[in-house]
Amino acid sequence: MTGGPQGGAVSVTGIGMVTSVGFGAYPACAAIRAGIVRMSELDKSQRIAGRPSWKPPIIGSPLKGLTDGYFGLGRWTRMTVDGLRDLMVNARLGGQEFEQLGIYLGLPSGGRGISQERRQQLAARIAQWLQLPDLQSRIRIYSEGHASALKALQDAVTQLQQGRFTQAVIGGVDSLVEPERLTQLWTEGRLKTDENAVGLIPGEAAAFFLVESPVQARRRKAEVLAWLEAPSVAHEPVSPASGQPCNGLGLGRAISTTLAGLTDRGAHTGLILSDLNGELYRAEEFSKMVPRALQHLQQPWRLWHPADCIGDTGAASSAIAVCVGARALARGYAGTDNVLVCASSDEGLRGSVYLRSARKEGARP
Incomplete structure (x- = not known):
């Protein structure tokens, strides 16, 4: 038995992605499902500042052939534009239609956040590269890391x-x-290397999904990949940099709020998609959240973390999780009709959202 989508649900009707395992949402999701990995020693263009040798080597998961030669805003723009173009094709949206949408874009947080001027430059570049000038004013930026898309x-x-x-x-x-970010991660001891077995493998990506009201989805006869319900955010006061143990309060609060917004409280959740990336802090946080927020679930559940295949993708992480979850539900390989997505930003933002299958006849709000 499943709860079915509730009255406040919205539909996910399109996804778009560029990742190291696929320059498109459909091939990327298939590759992640199959466990395909494209990680390799980073080349000289990603050399860490002040570290001339590669001993031990730094392993990463770049978008080879797509981001080569691009840096900073140019790199973000290239990935964003390709991800949005993929979404437009998959969602069957023309340029004029797309130009009227609101774009909610998650970016890195903290010291990697960008000024208002740089945000405007990024929005202008995206609109220019897509040749949709009116889109610039419709791009809203959330510079809050992993959970920013949530x-x-x-x-x-x-x-x-x-x-x-x-x-x-x-x-x-x-x-x-990119060199600047790699230098920061290496200095903080967060990279996974031969000398540091517990750490993250750096990656890069862009991911997007289209949400619509049920009425609008029916009006344009769009394929509903999944029903999306009860997005929630919270704050975790204990940061990784503090050195203090994290008890998972913030993540637990976000997830509990999401589940409380469902009539069945997510009791039949069968799959959880998270942004776990190999760092001890995140693993401890997740493990301490489970008995606090998930003790009422009525069946065994599985845990997927795409970073296994594509590395840590930062602010793209939670959007990737939603895309992977929606595609798995639409194609029927999720092994469940009920999926929970959650993510944790370095600076304390925590987020979650619930996805339900739209495959069953009559499964609409």
Whole structure:
């Protein structure tokens, strides 16, 4: 038995992605499902500043053939534009239609956040490269890391339910393989190397998904990949840099709020998609969250973390999880009709959202 989508659900009707295992959402999701990995020693263009030798080697998961020669805003723009173009094709949206949508874009947080001027430059470049000039004013940026797309999603769903618009694109873009970011991660001891077995493998990606009101989805006869419900965010006061143990309060609060917003409280959850990346802090946080927020689940559940295949993709992580979950539900290989997505930003933002299958006849709000 499953709970079925509730009255506040919105539909996911399109996904778009560029990752190291696929320059498109469908091949990327298939590769992640199959466990395909494209990680390798980073080349000289990603050399860490002040570290001339590669001993031990730094392993990463860059988008070879796509981001070569691009840095900073140019790299983000290239990944974003390719991800959005993939979404437009998969969701069957023309340029004029797409230009009227709101774009909610997650970016890196903290010291990697960008100024208002740089945000405007990024939005202008995206609109210019897509040749959709009116899109620039519709791009909203959330510079809050891993969980930023879930915070953006919460805002978009609220406006969707208030009738302010009928469609929105949510996503994130990030690169952890550029020299400046690699230097920071290496200095902080966060990279996985031969000398540091517990750490992250840096990656890069962009991912986006289209959400629509059920009425709008029916009006344009769009394929509903999944029903999305109860996005929630919270804050974790204990940061990785503090050195203090994390008891999972923030992540537990976000997930508990999401589950409390469902009539069945997510009791039949069969799959959880998270942004676990190999770091001890995140593993401890997740393990301490489970008995606090998931003790009422009525069946065994599985855990997927795409970083196994594509490395840590930063601000793209939670958008990738939603895309992977929606595709798994639509294709029927999720092994369940009920999926929980959660993510944790370095600076304390925690987020979650629930996905339900739309495959069963009559499964609509």
